Amino acid sequence: MIVEIEGLRKVYDGKQRVVAVDGIDLSVHEGALYGFLGPNGAGKTTTISICTTRALPTAGRVRIAGIDVVKSPSQARRCIGVVPQYNTLDRSCTIYENIHFHCLFFGFSRIDAKKRTEKLLEQFHLAERAEAYPSQLSGGLAQRVQIARAIAHHPKVLFLDEPSAGLDPQSRIAMWDAVRNLREEGITVVLTTHYMEEADELCDRVAIIDHGKILVEDTPSALKNSVGAQRIYELDLRSMHDIPQLLHKLERQQGIASVETTQRGLRIFAEGTEGLLSEVVHAANPYGLKDLTITEPSLETVFIRLTGRDLRE
């Protein structure tokens, strides 16, 4: 296991006591692309900050490639690459120098640093902008430079904190490609996100986090299967009156795994789809069916099932 987290807790004592991380146990195996999925404020960034030696835990232990990040942070940093949420490129240095100096910090000789910088600029399609300053770059480009810089010293694990926050859809897809390529190079990637598509699309395994705790941890497909349904029907009803009656009726229907109430109506988890739609509509019509949405189970569904809340809330 390349990343091992045991009983991690982080409490911020202040005017308001905040428990940011509340007992996280986790391990990531080498070469994995691992995702922390959760809403804002779930404790993802704090967990990453502790793993990357930028915050001290209140309790618990984190080891990266066997090195304790609290006991020997400077050794651990050799194994870690970090791309934080915000742009931390050195504004006084060009793109080339940003990567070049990073290599020097990690003990490369000047010649090796030059070679490595040139190769990375090539690999991330940044060669043309080598002499530009960070302030002249778009968000997507800056993100690419940050990733290139973060892996310049050949870290074993790359931590990406909300890598697609603030990126336009096109840059986001380019970033996903870049991350997939890293994995081919054998770098373990741990990322945090509150976009369920991102976790679903990119990650081998996903831990869903809320209020500083891991709610569930598995592969995206296993998580989606755990919902136990092929389709989800969201019913938007005019009146919430008599809903229990409808719920009861639908639950007995063949092909329906479960039904739950929502703020606007009902959510039906369907096992099969054969002829079910018309029966659902038929049953719901007398209750003032306004609208009906059909979705396949997603990680969002899993999150809603576990917390009763939306990821965006």
Place this chain on the structure above:
Amino acid sequence: MTELATIDTEASAPSAASGSAKMQYLRAFAGLFLRDLYVLRREIFPFVIRVCMNPMLFLFVFTFIMPHMSGGAAMNPTSAAMGQNFSTVLLPGLMAVAIMFSGIAAVALPLAQEFGITREIDDRVMCPLPVAAVAIEKILFSAMQSIIAAAVVFPLAYYIPSTPVVAHVDNWAYLIAILILASVTSGALGLTIGTTVEPKQIGLIFGVVVMPITFLGCVYYPWTALGQIRWLQIGVLVNPIVYMSEGLRSALTPTLPHMHPALILGMLVFFLILLTWLGVRGFLRRVIG
């Protein structure tokens, strides 16, 4: 790409194997220093202006313009009180100001930006080096700039004043010790200020810190001259700039009254330790959550 990547991973092995943690720290430290040198080289013009402007104008006004005015000496109370050449009083004082100001400009101001909006210090904090060493590097790099700034005052003080400066070095080792101690102390002062003051309030430090410690730092008058105002003479002893200017005074212009050298060295060491401790502690608090 996979092939290239495997070759690369092997290529990085020498640097990993290149030795002990000490070597790793040393190289990271050298890398940080080199980065700062690069940035300074690029901003050499603002640096020169920053370093020259204050002593140049000061010398020009007080030691060139005023003596040329009719009754200029009467307008210059310090020189009257001293019965000495004012340019001689100013030389060590202006060097002390140059040293102190470099510490503020090289550490405190950039830190305000790096801690503030951009957090660009993050990549340097992530060096394979104890975080305190990143702060120490800031202090040492600033000390280097301070020494340059102090050296610049020399030719200016030689050429600008209308009456020659009477400088005389008895003990070079003592002068170098004072210069280095003062420079490192001012770097530590810059670090302490840069890590204590909230980034958005950094503009205030000129009024709240820089001006008072300069004007009450025995820069424009020797400490003993304060003898008539006893409470102030005692009060200014908490100001590290006092020991910088008195130290340079005792090393460069020993004909003027000055504090005892042992006291100066002792107090500079005391402030160096105190400010380094405060600065590094503040730095750690800022970067480690």
